[in-house]
Amino acid sequence: NAGVTQTPKFQVLKTGQSMTLQCAQDMNHNSMYWYRQDPGMGLRLIYYSASEGTTDKGEVPNGYNVSRLNKREFSLRLESAAPSQTSVYFCASSDVGTSTDTQYFGPGTRLTVL
Amino acid sequence: GNSVTQMEGPVTLSEEAFLTINCTYTATGYPSLFWYVQYPGEGLQLLLKATKADDKGSNKGFEATYRKETTSFHLEKGSVQVSDSAVYFCALRGVGYSTLTFGKGTMLLVSP
Numbered sequence: 001n002a003g004v005t006q007t008p009k010f011q012v013l014k015t016g017q018s019m020t021l022q023c024a025q026d027m028n029h030n031s032m033y034w035y036r037q038d039p040g041m042g043l044r045l046i047y048y049s050a051s052e053g054t055t056d057k058g059e060v061p062n063g064y065n066v067s068r069l070n071k072r073e074f075s076l077r078l079e080s081a082a083p084s085q086t087s088v089y090f091c092a093s094s095d096v097g098t099s100t101d102t103q104y105f106g107p108g109t110r111l112t113v114l
Numbered sequence: 115g116n117s118v119t120q121m122e123g124p125v126t127l128s129e130e131a132f133l134t135i136n137c138t139y140t141a142t143g144y145p146s147l148f149w150y151v152q153y154p155g156e157g158l159q160l161l162l163k164a165t166k167a168d169d170k171g172s173n174k175g176f177e178a179t180y181r182k183e184t185t186s187f188h189l190e191k192g193s194v195q196v197s198d199s200a201v202y203f204c205a206l207r208g209v210g211y212s213t214l215t216f217g218k219g220t221m222l223l224v225s226p
Contacts, residue, residue: 004157031212042203042218043158050212058213090157096212102148103214105157 002026004106006091012112013081021076021109023091031096032074033103034058034066036087043090049074050096081113116141120204120217127194127224135189135220137178137204145206147171147180147187148214152201161189161202199224 007022025032030051035043045058049068063085065077074093078085088110092103121136139145146165150158162171167182176191187204204217 033213040218042216043214044216045213048213092158094212101146102160102163105150105159107157 004091004093004104006089006106006109008109009107010110012114013078014114015082017081018077018079019081019111020078021089021091021111022073023075023106024073025091025093025104026072027093027095027104028071029093029095029104030071031094032068033092033094034064034074034076035090035092036060036085037090037108038087046076046089078111081111083113085111086113087111116145116206116208116211116215118204118206118215118217120202120220122218123201123221125220125222127222129196129224129226130193131224133189133191133194133198133222135202135204135222137187137189137217139185139187139204139206141185141206141208141215143209144182145208147178148205148207149176149178149187149189150203150205150216152203152219154200158203194222194224196224196226198222 004025033048034046047066049055052071091106094103117140148163149161151161162173164171164180170179201219203219205214
Protein backbone atom coordinates (compact mmCIF):
# COMPACT_ATOMS: atom_id res chain seq x y z
CA ASN A 1 0.00 0.00 0.00
CA ALA A 2 1.88 3.09 -1.25
CA GLY A 3 -0.71 5.59 0.02
CA VAL A 4 -0.45 8.91 -1.84
CA THR A 5 2.34 9.26 -4.39
CA GLN A 6 3.46 12.43 -6.18
CA THR A 7 5.73 13.02 -9.15
CA PRO A 8 8.11 14.67 -9.63
CA LYS A 9 9.77 15.27 -6.24
CA PHE A 10 11.67 18.33 -7.47
CA GLN A 11 11.25 20.60 -10.49
CA VAL A 12 12.82 23.80 -11.73
CA LEU A 13 10.97 25.82 -14.36
CA LYS A 14 11.56 29.07 -16.16
CA THR A 15 8.90 31.76 -16.12
CA GLY A 16 6.25 30.99 -18.72
CA GLN A 17 6.90 27.26 -18.93
CA SER A 18 4.13 24.78 -18.24
CA MET A 19 4.10 21.56 -16.30
CA THR A 20 1.78 19.02 -14.71
CA LEU A 21 2.16 17.65 -11.21
CA GLN A 22 0.89 14.11 -10.86
CA CYS A 23 -0.81 12.56 -7.85
CA ALA A 24 -2.18 9.06 -7.31
CA GLN A 25 -3.70 7.25 -4.34
CA ASP A 26 -4.32 3.55 -3.82
CA MET A 27 -6.67 3.78 -0.83
CA ASN A 28 -9.89 3.94 -2.88
CA HIS A 29 -10.63 7.39 -1.48
CA ASN A 30 -13.37 9.52 -2.98
CA SER A 31 -11.87 12.95 -2.35
CA MET A 32 -8.55 14.42 -3.40
CA TYR A 33 -6.89 17.78 -2.74
CA TRP A 34 -4.02 19.99 -3.87
CA TYR A 35 -2.32 22.34 -1.39
CA ARG A 36 0.63 24.66 -1.56
CA GLN A 37 2.90 25.33 1.40
CA ASP A 38 4.81 28.58 1.71
CA PRO A 39 6.97 29.76 4.63
CA GLY A 40 4.85 31.37 7.34
CA MET A 41 1.62 30.67 5.45
CA GLY A 42 0.75 27.14 6.45
CA LEU A 43 -1.06 25.06 3.83
CA ARG A 44 -3.49 26.69 1.46
CA LEU A 45 -5.98 24.75 -0.63
CA ILE A 46 -5.65 25.24 -4.38
CA TYR A 47 -8.31 22.86 -5.76
CA TYR A 48 -10.11 19.79 -4.59
CA SER A 49 -12.22 17.01 -6.02
CA ALA A 50 -14.96 15.72 -3.75
CA SER A 51 -15.61 12.77 -6.03
CA GLU A 52 -14.65 11.44 -9.44
CA GLY A 53 -15.88 13.83 -12.11
CA THR A 54 -16.08 16.93 -9.90
CA THR A 55 -13.57 19.65 -9.10
CA ASP A 56 -13.87 22.85 -7.07
CA LYS A 57 -11.72 25.88 -6.39
CA GLY A 58 -10.05 26.35 -3.07
CA GLU A 59 -8.50 29.40 -1.49
CA VAL A 60 -5.78 30.10 -4.11
CA PRO A 61 -6.82 28.66 -7.52
CA ASN A 62 -5.51 31.41 -9.82
CA GLY A 63 -2.86 30.20 -12.26
CA TYR A 64 -3.72 26.52 -11.82
CA ASN A 65 -5.95 23.92 -13.44
CA VAL A 66 -6.77 20.41 -12.29
CA SER A 67 -8.00 17.16 -13.78
CA ARG A 68 -9.53 14.25 -11.89
CA LEU A 69 -8.48 11.62 -14.38
CA ASN A 70 -10.15 8.74 -12.54
CA LYS A 71 -10.78 7.79 -8.94
CA ARG A 72 -7.06 7.25 -8.29
CA GLU A 73 -5.45 10.20 -10.04
CA PHE A 74 -5.67 13.98 -9.62
CA SER A 75 -3.27 16.20 -11.55
CA LEU A 76 -2.38 19.88 -11.12
CA ARG A 77 -1.31 21.92 -14.13
CA LEU A 78 0.56 25.20 -14.29
CA GLU A 79 -0.07 26.63 -17.76
CA SER A 80 2.38 29.54 -17.56
CA ALA A 81 4.54 29.35 -14.46
CA ALA A 82 5.37 32.49 -12.47
CA PRO A 83 7.96 33.03 -9.72
CA SER A 84 5.06 33.47 -7.25
CA GLN A 85 4.26 29.79 -7.82
CA THR A 86 7.56 28.72 -6.28
CA SER A 87 6.35 26.53 -3.44
CA VAL A 88 6.01 23.02 -2.09
CA TYR A 89 2.91 21.30 -3.44
CA PHE A 90 1.13 18.56 -1.53
CA CYS A 91 -1.57 16.23 -2.72
CA ALA A 92 -3.92 14.59 -0.23
CA SER A 93 -6.86 12.19 -0.29
CA SER A 94 -9.62 11.23 2.10
CA ASP A 95 -12.81 9.20 2.35
CA VAL A 96 -15.24 11.92 3.35
CA GLY A 97 -18.23 10.85 5.40
CA THR A 98 -16.75 7.63 6.74
CA SER A 99 -15.53 6.78 10.23
CA THR A 100 -11.95 6.98 8.96
CA ASP A 101 -12.40 10.41 7.38
CA THR A 102 -8.83 11.68 7.56
CA GLN A 103 -6.68 13.36 4.95
CA TYR A 104 -3.56 11.44 3.93
CA PHE A 105 -0.75 13.44 2.35
CA GLY A 106 1.84 12.68 -0.28
CA PRO A 107 5.54 13.54 0.16
CA GLY A 108 5.33 16.78 -1.81
CA THR A 109 6.77 18.34 -4.96
CA ARG A 110 9.28 21.15 -4.53
CA LEU A 111 8.86 23.58 -7.41
CA THR A 112 11.12 26.51 -8.18
CA VAL A 113 10.18 29.00 -10.90
CA LEU A 114 13.04 31.20 -12.07
CA GLY B 115 -15.33 31.99 7.58
CA ASN B 116 -13.31 29.29 9.31
CA SER B 117 -9.87 30.10 10.69
CA VAL B 118 -7.19 28.58 12.89
CA THR B 119 -4.64 30.48 14.94
CA GLN B 120 -1.66 28.76 16.50
CA MET B 121 1.30 30.08 18.41
CA GLU B 122 4.28 31.18 16.42
CA GLY B 123 7.53 29.34 16.75
CA PRO B 124 10.03 28.13 16.91
CA VAL B 125 9.43 26.50 20.26
CA THR B 126 12.79 25.42 21.66
CA LEU B 127 12.87 22.84 24.46
CA SER B 128 15.30 20.51 26.12
CA GLU B 129 14.66 16.79 26.03
CA GLU B 130 12.12 15.61 28.65
CA ALA B 131 10.55 19.08 28.96
CA PHE B 132 6.78 19.62 28.91
CA LEU B 133 5.30 20.82 25.64
CA THR B 134 2.28 22.99 24.97
CA ILE B 135 1.42 24.38 21.55
CA ASN B 136 -1.64 26.61 21.62
CA CYS B 137 -4.36 26.44 18.97
CA THR B 138 -7.61 28.39 18.83
CA TYR B 139 -10.22 28.37 16.11
CA THR B 140 -13.15 30.27 14.66
CA ALA B 141 -15.97 28.27 13.13
CA THR B 142 -19.72 27.86 13.44
CA GLY B 143 -21.16 24.83 15.14
CA TYR B 144 -18.93 21.93 16.10
CA PRO B 145 -16.07 21.46 13.65
CA SER B 146 -13.72 18.47 13.71
CA LEU B 147 -10.24 19.36 14.97
CA PHE B 148 -6.89 17.87 14.00
CA TRP B 149 -3.19 18.04 14.72
CA TYR B 150 -0.83 17.11 11.92
CA VAL B 151 2.95 16.74 12.15
CA GLN B 152 5.49 17.34 9.38
CA TYR B 153 9.01 15.96 9.75
CA PRO B 154 11.77 17.59 7.69
CA GLY B 155 11.45 16.86 3.99
CA GLU B 156 8.22 14.91 4.37
CA GLY B 157 4.49 15.35 3.92
CA LEU B 158 2.01 15.84 6.74
CA GLN B 159 0.91 12.97 8.96
CA LEU B 160 -2.17 12.93 11.15
CA LEU B 161 -1.11 13.01 14.80
CA LEU B 162 -4.51 13.07 16.51
CA LYS B 163 -8.05 14.31 16.11
CA ALA B 164 -11.25 15.06 18.01
CA THR B 165 -14.70 15.30 16.52
CA LYS B 166 -16.88 16.60 19.35
CA ALA B 167 -16.66 18.84 22.38
CA ASP B 168 -14.69 17.47 25.36
CA ASP B 169 -13.19 14.68 23.25
CA LYS B 170 -9.52 14.04 23.90
CA GLY B 171 -7.34 12.93 21.01
CA SER B 172 -4.11 11.14 21.85
CA ASN B 173 -1.25 9.45 20.04
CA LYS B 174 2.46 8.80 20.68
CA GLY B 175 2.27 10.58 24.05
CA PHE B 176 0.66 13.70 22.58
CA GLU B 177 -2.78 14.82 23.74
CA ALA B 178 -5.26 17.55 22.85
CA THR B 179 -8.73 18.25 24.28
CA TYR B 180 -11.55 19.84 22.26
CA ARG B 181 -12.69 22.81 24.35
CA LYS B 182 -15.81 24.38 22.87
CA GLU B 183 -16.11 27.03 25.57
CA THR B 184 -12.67 28.45 24.77
CA THR B 185 -12.64 27.35 21.08
CA SER B 186 -9.26 25.73 21.69
CA PHE B 187 -7.41 22.50 20.91
CA HIS B 188 -4.01 22.86 22.55
CA LEU B 189 -1.39 20.17 21.93
CA GLU B 190 0.51 18.80 24.95
CA LYS B 191 3.18 16.22 25.66
CA GLY B 192 4.60 15.46 29.06
CA SER B 193 8.17 14.67 28.03
CA VAL B 194 9.46 15.57 24.57
CA GLN B 195 12.22 13.74 22.73
CA VAL B 196 14.70 14.92 20.13
CA SER B 197 12.76 12.85 17.60
CA ASP B 198 9.69 15.07 18.19
CA SER B 199 11.43 17.95 16.41
CA ALA B 200 9.08 18.83 13.56
CA VAL B 201 6.46 21.34 12.44
CA TYR B 202 3.02 20.91 14.00
CA PHE B 203 -0.16 22.08 12.27
CA CYS B 204 -3.55 22.58 13.85
CA ALA B 205 -6.48 22.23 11.45
CA LEU B 206 -10.25 22.15 11.42
CA ARG B 207 -12.95 20.78 9.16
CA GLY B 208 -16.12 22.81 9.35
CA VAL B 209 -19.55 21.24 9.64
CA GLY B 210 -20.68 20.20 6.16
CA TYR B 211 -17.26 20.74 4.63
CA SER B 212 -14.84 18.17 3.22
CA THR B 213 -11.87 20.53 3.18
CA LEU B 214 -9.46 21.45 5.97
CA THR B 215 -8.42 24.89 7.19
CA PHE B 216 -4.87 24.91 8.56
CA GLY B 217 -3.00 27.12 10.97
CA LYS B 218 0.38 28.45 9.91
CA GLY B 219 2.32 25.78 11.75
CA THR B 220 4.60 25.79 14.79
CA MET B 221 8.16 24.52 14.57
CA LEU B 222 9.37 22.52 17.57
CA LEU B 223 13.08 22.08 18.17
CA VAL B 224 14.17 19.68 20.92
CA SER B 225 17.80 19.59 22.01
CA PRO B 226 19.51 16.75 23.91
